[in-house]
Amino acid sequence: MAALLTSVRVVTTASAADARAPLIAVDIGHTVSAPGAISARGRTEREFNLELALRVVQALRDRGLRARLVNADGMIASLEARPAAVPDADFFLSIHHDSVSEWELETWVWQGHEQTFSDRWQGHSMFVSRRNPDLARSLLCGSTIGARMQRMGFVPTEKNARRRDYADSLHAVHFFDNLIVLYRAQQPALLFEAGVIKHRDEELLLRDPERQTRMADAIATGLAACLTTPG
Numbered sequence: 001m002a003a004l005l006t007s008v009r010v011v012t013t014a015s016a017a018d019a020r021a022p023l024i025a026v027d028i029g030h031t032v033s034a035p036g037a038i039s040a041r042g043r044t045e046r047e048f049n050l051e052l053a054l055r056v057v058q059a060l061r062d063r064g065l066r067a068r069l070v071n072a073d074g075m076i077a078s079l080e081a082r083p084a085a086v087p088d089a090d091f092f093l094s095i096h097h098d099s100v101s102e103w104e105l106e107t108w109v110w111q112g113h114e115q116t117f118s119d120r121w122q123g124h125s126m127f128v129s130r131r132n133p134d135l136a137r138s139l140l141c142g143s144t145i146g147a148r149m150q151r152m153g154f155v156p157t158e159k160n161a162r163r164r165d166y167a168d169s170l171h172a173v174h175f176f177d178n179l180i181v182l183y184r185a186q187q188p189a190l191l192f193e194a195g196v197i198k199h200r201d202e203e204l205l206l207r208d209p210e211r212q213t214r215m216a217d218a219i220a221t222g223l224a225a226c227l228t229t230p231g
C-alpha cells in the first residue's frame with residue numbers, strides 16, 4: 001500500500017483548484033477484509049481499484065477539479081458510509097473491477113498456484129441507479145465518460161447486459177437500482193467497472209500504469225464535461 005501510494009504520487013497538499021470547482025468523491029471499492037474479486041493471477045480487486053482511483057484523483061486535479069478519496073485505507077465501516085464520507089461532493093464515483101460468474105470459471109496454474117480465470121469477457125461498463133436523487137446527471141456523466149473512453153480506444157463489454165438493462169447501450173451504462181452506494185448518495189453517482197480481472201490478457205492491461213493513466217484521463221475528461229454542462 002505504501003509503495004502504491006508513493007509510486008502514483010497523488011498530490012495531497014493544498015490543491016490549486018478553485019474552491020468553487022466541482023468536488024468529486026472517488027471511492028475505492030471493497031475493503032481490506034473483503035477485497036472483492038480475485039484476478040486470474042491471484043491479485044485482489046481492491047488493489048486494482050486503489051491504483052486506478054489514485055490516478056483518477058490526480059487526473060481530476062490536473063483538470064482543475066477537486067477530488068477526495070473515499071476508503072483510502074480500506075477500512076470503511078459500511079457501504080452507506082461511502083457516499084456519506086464526502087457529503088458536500090458534487091459527484092460520487094465508485095471504482096471497481098469486474099469479475100465473472102462462478103460457472104464461467106476455468107482453472108490454470110500461475111507461478112505454481114492454481115487460479116481461476118475466464119477469457120470470455122473483457123471491457124469496461126458502468127452502473128447508475130434510478131433511486132439516486134439525480135439520475136439524469138448520473139447518466140449524463142456515464143455517457144460522457146463512456147464516449148471519451150471509446151474515443152481513446154477502450155472497448156466496453158456487453159457482459160452485464162445479460163442481467164442489467166441498458167441505460168445507454170452505446171456507452172455500456174446499465175441500470176442497477178439497488179446498489180447501496182448509488183442510491184444512498186445525495187449527489188449524482190456512478191459505479192465504474194474498469195475491466196474484467198478474471199480475463200488473463202485484460203488483467204495485464206489493467207495493471208499497466210501507462211494504460212491506467214490513460215483510463216483515468218478519460219474518466220476525468222468525461223466528468224469535467226458533464227459536471228460543467230448546465231443542468
Ligand SMILES: [Zn+2]
Nearest residue numbers: 029036096097
Ligand atoms: Zn467490485
